[in-house]
Amino acid sequence: MDKTEAYDATSVLSDKESVEVDLMAERPEQGSSYLAFFNVVCVVAGTGTLGLPYSLRLGGWISIGIMMLSLFMSTYTAILLMKCLYYNGKYRLSSYQEVGRHAFGKAGYITVWCFHTSIVLGAPIMYLILAGTQMQSLVDNTAITLKAWVWIAAAVVAVPFITMKTLKEVAVMSVFGALATLVLVIVAVRGSVMDMSNPKYDTVGHANVILKNLPSTVASISICFGGNVVYMHVEEAMRYPKSWNRVVAAALGVCSILYLATAIPGYITYGDQAESPILTNLPADTFTKVGTIVIIIHVILAAPILLTSFALEFERLTDITVARRGKVMERVYRTLSRLVVIGFCGGIACTVPYFGDFLSLLGALGNCTLIFVLPILCYFKLIGWRQMRWYELVWCAIIVIIGVISAVIGSIDAIKALRIDFLSDSANQ
Incomplete structure (x- = not known):
């Protein structure tokens, strides 16, 4: 690939019809838009749903507005x-990392790769820790240690990860993952509503803004609303790639509904006593189990x-491909x-004592x-900003500023938490 071919952004404007025919045509061998929808919901909604009542506790009712703003921003940047x-109308880039390379060269590739890897490996590590912890809490009378439960969770995750090659196959699992998220929300809402009459929470406080x-x-x-780490592969597995805008908007909209359904009754009931995850506050009954x-199920x-x-x-x-290695060796x-x-993810989940706060640092920044x-930076570099209207440029500037502030503040909070972890660990030795 020569430099002109890789960076000729003006070619995307020369023949829009040919771009649609060549690159956005139907892919009969790929999956439906419905599977792509469930993929996005499963990854984005996740267990973060259970922490939103605590987010309202931190910021007050204004957090609902922040949630809606995050929805619009994340949908726009996904498009x-x-x-x-x-961008160049000649071929489709293969990944987020390639977008970074075409936009900013090797430095862009390395930057995106570092942030991307911290999320796509870090989040599963935390999933294994969470799954192991919850498994142990369900059968806490056994002699099986937390590390053993983590490895059991890793073994279960390994089965679909190894046997299913692409997101087209894994997408079938995401349907059940999205349904699991829906059940989780129902459990959280039911418990919050039941506790509204609990005298223990009669005096909880609520704030408009903190x-x-x-x-x-x-x-x-x-x-x-973090799903950009898998969006490229989800879209690649779609039969109708031109449906992407509708799919991602619908999926993130559904995620927001689930967020609101969990956050509002949770904060109304528990107020300044809301915990993360909200299951900690819920009645200790069969539904909470x-x-x-x-x-x-969801994290697995x-x-x-x-x-x-x-x-x-x-x-x-x-180059682990059939063309390069042959069918058997591939x-x-x-x-x-x-x-x-x-094995790496399971090992880190078992051996790092306060990996959660370390991952929070990578997660907030990444x-x-x-x-x-x-x-937005890649779009400006590859396609340009001159064709945008003034209000689009203002909107982009707002998104970038909020993104930078969120990354910086989240990182500072994670560093403070890590410092406390280190001090506490030293004091106990």
């Missing part, structure tokens, strides 16, 4: 990012989607590489940068 994949906590609230809610089981179904996104890029870089190399990946900042 811009997908346009970057087709200014000192507002930056942290913006950071935490913005992260709940069902919620715990659903969390386990969501983890392979993120891991597959990482694996697809790694396999492209290392399968062998792919299986071995994915076993190493799941998610906010990947969701809000980089899509």
Whole structure:
């Protein structure tokens, strides 16, 4: 590929019809838009839903407005990012990393790769920790340790991750993952409504806005819309790529409905006593146990989607393809590489004592940068900003500013938490 071919952004304007025919045509071998929809919902909604009542506790009722603003911003940047994949009208870029490389050269590739990897490997690690912890809480009378439960969760996740090659196959699992999220929301809403008559919460406080906590609230809610790490692979597995804008808008809209359904009754009931996850506040009954089981199911179904996104890029870089390796050896190399990946995630989940706060640092910085900042910068570089109207430029500027602030504040909070972890660990030795 020569430099002119890679960076000729003006060609996208020369023949729009040919772009649509060549690059946005139907892909009969791929999956439906419905599977893409469930993929996005499964990854984006996730277990972050259960932390939103606590986000309202931090910022007050204004957090509802922040949530809606995050919805509009993340939908807009998801559409811009997908346009970057087709920016030159000659071929589709393969990944977010390639978008960074075409926009800013090697530095752009490395930057996107670092942020992207921190999310697509870090989130599954946290999923394994969460699944192991919840499994242990369900059967806490057994002699099985937390580390053993984490490895059991890793073994379960490894089955679809290794046997299913692309997101087209994994997408079938995402349907059940999205349904699990819906059940989780129902459990949370039911418990919150039941506790409204609990005298324990008669004196809880509610605030309209808590200014000192507002930056942290913006950071935490913005992260709940993080799906850019898999969007390219989800769109690649769609039969009708021209439906992407509608699919991502509908999926993020559904996620927002689930967020509001959980956050509002949770904050009304528990107010300044809301915890994260909200299951900690809910009545300790059968329905809450069902919620715990659903969390386990969800994270085990969501983890392979993120891991597959990482694996697809790694396999492209290392030429683990049928054309290069042959059908049998491609399968062998792919299986071995994915076993190493799941082993790495399981090992980190078991051995790092306060990985959660470390991941919060990477998550805040990585998610906010990947969701809000980089899509706009890459779009400006690859396609240009001159054809945009003034109010679009203002909107883009607002998104970038919020993304930077969220990344910085979230990182500062994570660093403070890490410092406390280190001090506490030293004091106990």
